[in-house]
Amino acid sequence: MFRPLKILIGTKCPPTRCCSAFVSRMRYVNRLKEDDEACAAALQNAHIFLFHRLSPLLQRTEHRTLRPTALRLGSDRTLLKESVLIGCSEENQAQFCLDVGKNILNPGSSLSWWPETLNDPSPYEPDLCFLLQGQALLRWNQTSGFCSTTGQPTHRNRAGSQRVCSSSGIIYYPKMSPVVIVLVSDGKRCLLGRQSSFPRGMYSALAGFCDMGETLEETLRREVAEEVGLEVHSVSYSSSQHWPFPHSSFMMAFHASVSPAHTQLNVDHAELEDARWFSLEEITSALQVKTPPRRGDPPVVWLPPKHAIGNRLITEWADRQRRWEEGE
Numbered sequence: 550m551f552r553p554l555k556i557l558i559g560t561k562c563p564p565t566r567c568c569s570a571f572v573s574r575m576r577y578v579n580r581l582k583e584d585d586e587a588c589a590a591a592l593q594n595a596h597i598f599l600f601h602r603l604s605p606l607l608q609r610t611e612h613r614t615l616r617p618t619a620l621r622l623g624s625d626r627t628l629l630k631e632s633v634l635i636g637c638s639e640e641n642q643a644q645f646c647l648d649v650g651k652n653i654l655n656p657g658s659s660l661s662w663w664p665e666t667l668n669d670p671s672p673y674e675p676d677l678c679f680l681l682q683g684q685a686l687l688r689w690n691q692t693s694g695f696c697s698t699t700g701q702p703t704h705r706n707r708a709g710s711q712r713v714c715s716s717s718g719i720i721y722y723p724k725m726s727p728v729v730i731v732l733v734s735d736g737k738r739c740l741l742g743r744q745s746s747f748p749r750g751m752y753s754a755l756a757g758f759c760d761m762g763e764t765l766e767e768t769l770r771r772e773v774a775e776e777v778g779l780e781v782h783s784v785s786y787s788s789s790q791h792w793p794f795p796h797s798s799f800m801m802a803f804h805a806s807v808s809p810a811h812t813q814l815n816v817d818h819a820e821l822e823d824a825r826w827f828s829l830e831e832i833t834s835a836l837q838v839k840t841p842p843r844r845g846d847p848p849v850v851w852l853p854p855k856h857a858i859g860n861r862l863i864t865e866w867a868d869r870q871r872r873w874e875e876g877e
């Protein structure tokens with residue numbers, strides 16, 4: 550079991566009688582974003598997830614689990630003031646994150662932990678969302694110190710959920726880029742592609758950033774047309790996920806179909822190194838590959854790790870296809 554490193558400092562989400570626990574938690578977090586004093590008070594009794602230069606600090610125990618460990622920050626309240634609100638746990642504990650790496654940005658190293666962490670089979674999913682959210686918020690605060698209009702410093706609110714230009718008063722909110730990811734099927738096979746930047750042998754569903762003014766459906770149809778030269782129909786929504794690459798993408802995942810009579814691919818090799826149709830049998834064996842092949846191993850197709858939304862789309866398709874083929 551994976552657990553990020555966090556420290557417990559001392560006010561919990563106040564219990565309310567008038568609404569559900571979920572509603573009161575959501576309202577509490579919203580108040581912490583709006584009210585600096587309430588946020589400072591919550592920090593006194595918060596769980597603080599620790600990061601170092603944007604990598605979460607995780608600790609493995611002797612039982613091969615990862616468990617949070619209390620760090621002593623002593624009287625360094627200045628450092629605590631740099632912590633950023635993430636949310637509130639089901640136990641009504643406010644949750645913050647704090648980068649103890651003194652904000653030295655190194656974009657390459659800051660993401661180097663993700664491939665290993667996302668491939669780790671340890672069951673720590675409830676905390677993974679917090680880590681993704683925490684890392685994205687810390688990164689945004691660390692890279693948004695100046696107003697892009699006036700060039701003057703920006704100042705954060707207590708929660709770290711907005712920054713205001715000291716000269717113009719312009720308010721900045723955390724930024725993310727919407728991305729569509731789509732698994733295309735022809736009824737018997739599904740379509741996967743790989744970019745040359747992917748690890749060797751890895752294939753995933755097609756993805757692309759939304760252009761300004763586009764609907765999700767328009768992005769999806771455009772990306773599939775651009776990358777593999779097909780026109781899709783029967784689009785259905787699956788799920789969504791935040792993704793740290795390259796800078797806080799908001800991934801929205803869909804299934805889509807093409808007619809079995811129009812499956813001829815015309816791959817744009819400027820975007821994709823390869824794209825191919827995969828049978829259920831090929832997908833089933835690729836899903837079995839748990840660790841990426843090492844240098845010198847025979848070539849093998851493998852898929853995004855289970856925490857990635859691409860894996861979810863492929864697994865959903867394989868389950869549906871299996872049920873359909875068994876029912877035939």
Ligand SMILES: NC(=O)C1=CN([C@@H]2O[C@H](COP(=O)(O)OP(=O)(O)OC[C@H]3O[C@@H](n4cnc5c(N)ncnc54)[C@H](O)[C@@H]3O)[C@@H](O)[C@H]2O)C=CC1
Nearest residue numbers: 726728753756757758792794795798800853857858859860
């Ligand atoms: N979680 C998952 O399972 C998967 C996630 N992804 C993610 O989806 C994202 C988009 O996929 P791509 O095929 O790379 O997109 P893409 O097909 O739109 O091509 C990327 C290019 O789009 C341009 N672009 C337009 N808007 C951009 C923006 N806001 N930020 C950065 N570049 C922008 C750049 O020129 C960039 O090189 C990537 O960040 C990738 O990490 C991709 C596949 C699987």
Ligand SMILES: [Mg+2]
Nearest residue numbers: 755756757820
């Ligand atoms: Mg793409």
